[in-house]
């Protein structure tokens with residue numbers, strides 16, 4: 001199946017309205033290039049903001065097939081991250097992505113596509129490559145496309161999550177860390193982790209993983225840690241006070 005056929009089928013299954021005004025016409029789809037006997041006129045499908053003409057396989061055509069037209073017109077496909085096979089369409093928010101990407105075999109069967117957006121306004125669906133392997137698959141992220149190796153990146157993601165409990169995303173992305181936080185994290189451990197991060201820093205995959213790190217979850221954990229540290233300091237201070245008092249008492253005996 002073509003990418004737009006997969007998405008179209010999934011949309012229908014999901015009950016998302018895919019109605020279009022189609023005309024009888026013998027031509028090739030302007031976008032995917034397949035032979036069609038029915039299609040939607042270009043002007044009925046794209047707005048004046050549309051710029052992806054470089055993707056058109058049949059730029060001299062007049063009509064777009066119902067699958068491609070539906071992908072262009074369906075707003076939900078631009079305003080969400082999408083994963084789809086022919087039966088399932090998942091419209092995902094940022095914090096859903098770690099679950100779906102690392103456990104993708106639970107969610108899709110056969111051919112599938114993955115489209116990620118950080119702008120929430122660009123077209124992704126008809127630019128996605130069709131995947132068949134859930135171990136290594138292509139992610140389309142607006143103007144970029146890259147391979148996602150689930151096992152290798154899963155290991156990296158675990159380390160990133162641990163580091164994120166001590167460092168800011170910016171520090172991880174740039175490699176410019178605060179010394180105090182390095183000490184808190186543990187210098188030896190930091191060296192091992194940073195060695196790994198260095199290998200991937202600057203890649204689309206690394207940027208994606210840092211992007212999907214869950215900041216709400218992180219802030220909860222960090223809050224707890226800081227509260228615990230404060231509590232410990234309080235106890236230490238109180239113990240010291242007690243000790244001083246005791247010594248004073250002993251001194252006054254003489």
Ligand SMILES: [Zn+2]
Pocket residue numbers: 004029030031032033034064065066067068069
């Ligand atoms: Zn088409």
